[in-house]
Amino acid sequence: MVTFDDIFTSAFLDRIGAVPLIDAIVAMLLACGIGLFIFLIYRKTSSAVMYSTSFGVTLVALTLITTLVILAVSSNVLLSLGMVGALSIVRFRAPIKEPLDLVFLFWCIATGIVLAAGLLFLAIFGAVFIGLVLLMFADRKTDDRPYMLVVHLEGESAEQKVITAIEARAARHALKAKNVHGGSVELTFELRLKEGGAALVDELDALEGVTDAALVSYNGDYLG
Template sequence: MSPASVLGRLVVAVLLGAVVAWIYRKTRAEHVATFPATLVLLAVLIAMVTQVIGDSVARAFSLVGALSIVRFRTVVRDTQDTAFVIFAVVVGMACGASDPRVALIGIVVVGVAAFAMKPRGGDHGGQQYTLELRVSSGQVLDGEIAAVIDTFVTGRRLLTIGTARQGIALDGTYSVQLRAGQRPEDLVRALNRLEGIQNVTLAARPVDEPQG
């Protein structure tokens, strides 16, 4: 294989990998900043690997053995991110095998599917949030407050609880997931209407933040 042919395949992998990264940025509301660049690099690396292996079964097994030595500690926390990793791998394989038609057709089909299933504006369903409450010391978090929270969320987990303002207030922190069609501001307003509520803070949790 000539150097020009190798270079051409890698250049195509870079270009198509960039398209994969662009689709990812446009269809994912929140993501790790370095992940799109990782998708491009992954497509190029897989294209290189595909050319190195060629039709050699021995080389394929050697590569598996070499990669098994490397410890990958980064966990992909979202299933859609995993799908995009596979997307970049397949595009890279197609470029390395000198069959960019498969990559191009796949990009069109997967891109259309990704845009079609992209959450619409204002739909916060499924989004993870951290809810922080400050209530009067005489209030209980499991009573009316919990009932109001549960009307807006599908999951509620108490993370921390403690006293504040020299014991005259109680602070509670929850991990919550909004129901489809519910808006964060509606939950905040509903809680503020309750007696004894002193402060409400609702913050979206980054994708790469541990669940606790």
């Protein structure tokens, strides 16, 4: 039978001071700071016009949670084994649209592990170095984006004029599909435009035999 004295002499109370309070505070504050830094790098390097704010908050929270968990398991071997078993039932099914998002998630997890291990200088240096590398590549972004062009026309002569106009305006292009409905033809191109090539749509629309033309940004399989 457990008595009142047994509660205060249990091993549970002995583990209260397993992680020094000052160490936990420093680790969590640094985790919050580096998490915010990762969030800022994500905003700066995101290729999307409208980045996900919820994903940015997730980056900060993931850094904090990882640090907290590793601080806990590092103080007790049995707890670490139990934590592995508990985390094995977690399944993440959120779709990751951008491969670079996985890099940020892993960055947050790695930062939390390094901070909880007490390697504070390594965590700070690593965050700054990785951030600078990502910013360097972000500054080299170009407008060389892939597009899908859909053109509706009538007659073989109009088709040849369309191809000629595309060859003049596009750095690279490939005909992906051609559909014929009676006398109407639909052409679908995958292309990369030269500088100022956005005027291609206006030029195609002015061609005789072209009924309409649509140019859309394409984020599927890029030209090799």
